[in-house]
Amino acid sequence: MKGKFIVLEGPDRCGKSTQAKLLAKFLQEQGKDVLLTREPGGTPTAEEIRSVVLNPDLKVRPMAELLLYEASRAQHTQERILPALEEGKIVICERYTMSTCAYQGYGRGIDLNQIQTLNHIATLGLVPDVTLVFLMSDKYFVERGEYLFSDRLEKEDVSFRQKMRQGYLELLKMTPNAHLINADQSVEEVQAGVQQWLHHHKIF
Ligand SMILES: Nc1ncnc2c1ncn2[C@@H]1O[C@H](COP(=O)(O)OP(=O)(O)OP(=O)(O)O)[C@@H](O)[C@H]1O
Ligand SMILES: [Mg+2]
Known part of the structure; x- marks a missing residue:
């Protein structure tokens, strides 16, 4: 692949x-x-799937939620990400396979092996060149979200968020090319850290 993901x-x-x-x-x-x-989204079809999966008024069973995410991912990866990488672009994607392991695996309790199999199928095996994982202290969750619309998943409680954080820490250890970023810092400090890390690892 010519580009960077x-x-x-x-x-x-x-x-x-x-x-x-x-x-x-x-x-x-x-x-x-x-x-x-x-993700989820990134193409018209995948954005439609996003609106279903994030709709706070809908009941979505955990397995249906997983499959909706994977459907969105298959569409997005094949329609946008892979062609852009073939053209030599740098693709920056918010959320990808690790989110599904964290939310549907650690969060909802679906078997991680099943999720990884579906991730592999949906992405045709495409893995990121680097996964930057932003983790912040829970106290900032309210402070940084007071005025935001809360979607269905953001309505989950603090114990769900703790499970997610723990999940991300474990996924960091088991994912090649994954790097932890301290998101408690200011916007500028976080961005400087991101740029330094990517430069140091010759991503650009
Ligand atoms: N380092 C920071 N310090 C203070 N506020 C921040 C910082 N980073 C982001 N914010 C603010 O926190 C809120 C959430 O940030 P942002 O939308 O970038 O997060 P996100 O991870 O994309 O969230 P989501 O998962 O809901 O898409 C925004 O109002 C943003 O301006
Ligand atoms: Mg966002």
Whole structure:
């Protein structure tokens, strides 16, 4: 693959969108060809699936939720990410396979092996060049989300968030090319850390 695939991961409100936009802007200013995208979604079909899976008014069973995420991922990976990488672009994606292991695995209790099998099928085996995992202290969850619309998954309680955090810490250990970023820092400090790390590891 000619391009580079950078994934930003972490629980709700940890700063993925903020950092993804800043990183895309920084790389574009360096003359790089960048695709900034997100999961679930990233294509019209996958965005429709996103609106179902995140709708707070709908009941979605854990296995149905998993399969919806994987359906969205299959569409997005094949329609957008793989073609962009073939063209040599730097693809920055908010959430990818690790989110499904964290939320549907550690969060909902679905077997991780099953999830990893589905991840592999949906992505055609495409793995990120790097997964940056943003983790912040729980006290910032409310502070950084007061005015935001809460989707179905963000309505989960503090014990769910603790499970997610623990899940991400374990996934960090078992995922090649995954790196922990302390998201308690200011937006600027976090972005500086991201850029330094990517530069040091020759991602750009
Ligand atoms: N380092 C930071 N310090 C303080 N506030 C921050 C920081 N990073 C992001 N924020 C603010 O916290 C809120 C959540 O950030 P953001 O939307 O980037 O998170 P996210 O991980 O994309 O969330 P979601 O999982 O819901 O998509 C936003 O209002 C953003 O401005
Ligand atoms: Mg976001």
